[in-house]
Amino acid sequence: MTEWVVLDIEGTLSATDQVLVVLYDYARPRLGPWIDAHGDDPVVAEAVRQVRELSGVDGGTDELVRVLHGWMDADRKVTPLKTLQGLIWQRGYADGDLVAEFFPDVVPALRKWRAEGVRLAVFSSGSVAGQVAFFGHTAEGDLRDLFEHHFDTVNAGPKREADSYRAIAAVLGSDDITFYSDVPAELDAAAEAGWRTVGVARPGEPYGDADFGPHRTVSAL
Numbered sequence: 325m326t327e328w329v330v331l332d333i334e335g336t337l338s339a340t341d342q343v344l345v346v347l348y349d350y351a352r353p354r355l356g357p358w359i360d361a362h363g364d365d366p367v368v369a370e371a372v373r374q375v376r377e378l379s380g381v382d383g384g385t386d387e388l389v390r391v392l393h394g395w396m397d398a399d400r401k402v403t404p405l406k407t408l409q410g411l412i413w414q415r416g417y418a419d420g421d422l423v424a425e426f427f428p429d430v431v432p433a434l435r436k437w438r439a440e441g442v443r444l445a446v447f448s449s450g451s452v453a454g455q456v457a458f459f460g461h462t463a464e465g466d467l468r469d470l471f472e473h474h475f476d477t478v479n480a481g482p483k484r485e486a487d488s489y490r491a492i493a494a495v496l497g498s499d500d501i502t503f504y505s506d507v508p509a510e511l512d513a514a515a516e517a518g519w520r521t522v523g524v525a526r527p528g529e530p531y532g533d534a535d536f537g538p539h540r541t542v543s544a545l
């Protein structure tokens with residue numbers, strides 16, 4: 325038994341296509357209008373500043389959107405992109421345009437862990453705002469109560485760096501943590517921080533045939 329289970333989303337709880345096709349296709353045409361309509365929102369203004377800084381692009385919304393689309397095409401988990409996507413998805417879930425879907429084993433496993441007293445948290449590249457909206461609007465209802473904490477690249481740090489996992493452990497106040505992810509490099513970073521790790525190798529997913537090295541590996545939760 326472990327005190328905490330910390331979970332990745334894409335490839336672990338939900339099919340990669342849920343994110344890279346459904347959610348990315350939803351965000352793509354809405355990025356420009358969102359930037360134009362919410363320029364006074366300090367969160368959007370800071371994201372736009374970061375996009376300019378990281379890309380060196382100096383032009384208007386069209387140029388920014390070209391950069392953001394390029395990052396999406398390459399699936400680069402760049403923080404300002406994840407911030408803007410998260411705001412758009414939050415609206416999409418609230419409006420009923422989006423419904424989060426999970427692999428069939430996921431919700432039973434989450435409920436079983438909770439029934440056993442295991443505490444749950446999420447660490448995803450998706451922004452905390454996007455994560456909370458995602459778990460609040462699922463095909464199996466509002467699942468937000470299952471999780472005590474959400475972490476992203478803003479409040480924890482990059483997923484492939486051990487310091488991010490150390491920062492999460494400090495917030496959780498525990499060193500008895502198990503991390504589930506489909507990405508071996510994320511598991512390496514978590515293990516370096518002293519966490520237990522479980523690789524989730526789901527058939528048909530991008531990391532379904534990956535080499536998980538020393539990490540215990542499962543094909544479902």
Ligand SMILES: CSCCC(=O)C(=O)COP(=O)(O)O
Nearest residue numbers: 333334448449450454455458
């Ligand atoms: C609404 S959650 C969207 C998740 C997301 O944007 C993403 O990039 C998932 O990355 P992960 O770190 O969970 O593999």
Ligand SMILES: [Mg+2]
Nearest residue numbers: 332334335506
């Ligand atoms: Mg993942």
